[in-house]
Amino acid sequence: MAKILMKGNEAVAEAAIRAGCRLYFAYPITPQSELIEYMARMMPKVNGTFLQAESEVSAINMVYGAAGCGKRVMTSSSSPGVSLKMEGISYIAGAQLPAVIINVQRGGPGLGDIQPAQGDYFQATKGGGHGDYRLIVLAPASVQEFADMASEAFELADKYRNPVMILADGMLGQMMEPVEFKAPKTDEEIAELWKQHKDWCIQPNEDGDAKHHHEINSLEIDPLMLEKHVNKIYAKYAEIEKNEIRYEEYNISDDNEILCVAWGTASRIVKSAINELKKAGKSIGLIRPINVWPYPYEAVAKAIGPKVKQVYVFELNTGQMLDDVKIGVNGKVPVKFWGKVGGVVFTPAEIQAKLEECF
Amino acid sequence: MEIIATRPETLTKTPFTYCPGCLHGVAHRLIAEAIQEEGLINSMCGVAPVGCSVFAYKFFNFDMAEAAHGRAPAVATGMKRARPEMHVFTYQGDGDLAAIGTAEIVHAANRGEKISVFFVNNAIYGMTGGQMAPTTLPDMKTTTSPYGRNTDDIGFPIRVCELLDTLVAPYYIERVSLLSPAEIIKAKKAVSKAIKYNKEGRGFTFIEFVSTCPTNWGVDPVKSRDWAKENMLPFFKPGLFRDKGEGV
Numbered sequence: 256m257a258k259i260l261m262k263g264n265e266a267v268a269e270a271a272i273r274a275g276c277r278l279y280f281a282y283p284i285t286p287q288s289e290l291i292e293y294m295a296r297m298m299p300k301v302n303g304t305f306l307q308a309e310s311e312v313s314a315i316n317m318v319y320g321a322a323g324c325g326k327r328v329m330t331s332s333s334s335p336g337v338s339l340k341m342e343g344i345s346y347i348a349g350a351q352l353p354a355v356i357i358n359v360q361r362g363g364p365g366l367g368d369i370q371p372a373q374g375d376y377f378q379a380t381k382g383g384g385h386g387d388y389r390l391i392v393l394a395p396a397s398v399q400e401f402a403d404m405a406s407e408a409f410e411l412a413d414k415y416r417n418p419v420m421i422l423a424d425g426m427l428g429q430m431m432e433p434v435e436f437k438a439p440k441t442d443e444e445i446a447e448l449w450k451q452h453k454d455w456c457i458q459p460n461e462d463g464d465a466k467h468h469h470e471i472n473s474l475e476i477d478p479l480m481l482e483k484h485v486n487k488i489y490a491k492y493a494e495i496e497k498n499e500i501r502y503e504e505y506n507i508s509d510d511n512e513i514l515c516v517a518w519g520t521a522s523r524i525v526k527s528a529i530n531e532l533k534k535a536g537k538s539i540g541l542i543r544p545i546n547v548w549p550y551p552y553e554a555v556a557k558a559i560g561p562k563v564k565q566v567y568v569f570e571l572n573t574g575q576m577l578d579d580v581k582i583g584v585n586g587k588v589p590v591k592f593w594g595k596v597g598g599v600v601f602t603p604a605e606i607q608a609k610l611e612e613c614f
Numbered sequence: 615m616e617i618i619a620t621r622p623e624t625l626t627k628t629p630f631t632y633c634p635g636c637l638h639g640v641a642h643r644l645i646a647e648a649i650q651e652e653g654l655i656n657s658m659c660g661v662a663p664v665g666c667s668v669f670a671y672k673f674f675n676f677d678m679a680e681a682a683h684g685r686a687p688a689v690a691t692g693m694k695r696a697r698p699e700m701h702v703f704t705y706q707g708d709g710d711l712a713a714i715g716t717a718e719i720v721h722a723a724n725r726g727e728k729i730s731v732f733f734v735n736n737a738i739y740g741m742t743g744g745q746m747a748p749t750t751l752p753d754m755k756t757t758t759s760p761y762g763r764n765t766d767d768i769g770f771p772i773r774v775c776e777l778l779d780t781l782v783a784p785y786y787i788e789r790v791s792l793l794s795p796a797e798i799i800k801a802k803k804a805v806s807k808a809i810k811y812n813k814e815g816r817g818f819t820f821i822e823f824v825s826t827c828p829t830n831w832g833v834d835p836v837k838s839r840d841w842a843k844e845n846m847l848p849f850f851k852p853g854l855f856r857d858k859g860e861g862v
Contacts, residue, residue: 460657
């Protein structure tokens with residue numbers, strides 16, 4: 256299929272529809288407006304549900320209800336709206352429901368601004384909602400990857416019965432790049448998807464006397480029962496940590512003198528700086544976590560070559576991934592951080608200058 | 615021996631966990647009977663709230679979801695949109711529906727979601743131990759209005775049926791009372807109508823039950839009903855607000 260030039264927000268929406276998403280509930284917010292607008296235009300054409308909810312709180316609870324029926328369902332928002340969804344995300348994780356949430360991050364805290372930022376890393380990877388739970392978090396670095404992650408997110412959500420977040424930013428949402436889409440699932444394929452959840456989800460009773468009674472629920476009032484429930488969820492998370500670590504190695508070699516770690520939009524800018532410095536004979540490697548939970552701690556450790564004297568973390572925040580990198584590096588070499596906040600995006604020249612200071 | 619009354623199949627065998635004299639059991643029973651009578655046991659699903667009836671998902675004998683506080687109408691919306699072939703209801707108390715969930719109920723009603731909402735109004739938060747509700751009457755004492763509800767400070771109780779009756783979309787809105795056997799029989803008729811309209815996919819149906827909370831009001835069950843008749847019914851007047859099926 257030929258490539259199409261598209262904004263990230265629209266590309267991920269199209270890819271979600273192709274992946275069999277037929278239910279989408281959301282509330283307008285910049286810079287993800289093109290996503291909700293694309294869904295408003297396209298969902299009726301595939302007999303899907305587009306519903307503009309009265310709030311992000313309602314939207315995520317609509318997702319909870321639809322996911323409880325075993326159907327592929329998605330919501331999207333940007334940082335302040337995602338904060339509002341955190342209540343529902345905790346319930347979705349607690350009730351072990353498959354759902355996809357897209358965060359097109361903007362500057363924060365509070366109302367912040369509407370420019371690209373990576374300030375929701377803590378919220379996405381360390382909690383955000385209450386209680387012991389984890390989100391699987393995919394962090395795209397291009398419009399193509401953003402689109403590809405839609406189907407990956409649904410597959411992971413279905414496989415592990417856990418909410419999956421695609422943690423993009425205003426740059427990826429607004430930027431246009433060529434995208435190649437996967438063939439859409441057929442109506443017949445989509446109609447069968449929910450059946451993988453037949454043994455637990457809400458559905459009409461077609462079993463005659465062997466009537467099911469399924470409960471979509473995160474409440475366990477008996478502490479010993481809740482303990483068991485949370486431990487069961489965490490056993491699942493151990494599996495996810497084993498199976499779903501994804502990262503990109505860029506220019507990694509034994510000649511590296513610096514190892515960079517960056518994710519999403521920031522990683523692209525770091526790559527440009529690495530390429531420039533390569534021309535000057537300086538060898539710098541990059542680890543780009545593609546999934547930021549589970550985190551590629553071992554990949555970071557392994558990428559520290561014999562000549563690496565510095566690990567450098569670059570993010571569009573105040574250093575939210577820094578702790579994870581330090582866990583991976585485990586004191587072997589010094590770890591430095593530099594970032595920009597407030598929706599201000601650093602340039603390749605600025606990164607280059609920071610790296611040159613290390614030689 | 616002839617059995618003339620028995621537990622409807624639409625209720626599980628799990629015993630209710632409500633306080634002595636509580637009317638949740640009566641409300642559950644009316645809804646369960648209506649679902650059974652309409653033959654919807656295999657296609658019905660419901661949403662339980664946060665509050666005393668938080669365990670309603672254990673009592674109704676079909677698929678149920680437990681919602682976050684106030685969010686039941688949004689959860690029910692997701693369920694109905696995901697499974698239009700099924701019939702969906704929510705069961706909610708006054709704190710849940712008329713305080714934290716005000717946005718969800720108003721907008722579900724305004725969209726004309728094809729769901730039924732059963733709203734139990736006993737003028738107090740029961741499960742958390744008797745705090746002031748959005749429906750607590752003026753001067754009524756609760757653990758968070760220990761000197762009585764001061765309307766200058768916190769305003770007046772919210773009449774939800776009247777509020778929803780300002781919207782265009784709702785199909786059927788009625789307030790009934792559970793305070794006497796005669797009124798329970800009337801309530802049953804309203805519940806049956808809501809479930810029938812739900813079966814027929816007519817639109818948003820809403821039943822408010824005026825109820826009691828002997829435990830948190832600190833009175834015995836009989837006195838609680840007398841108190842409610844004297845104090846709640848004048849403010850929350852039972853009646854039909856809207857029935858598009860009957861042209862009302």
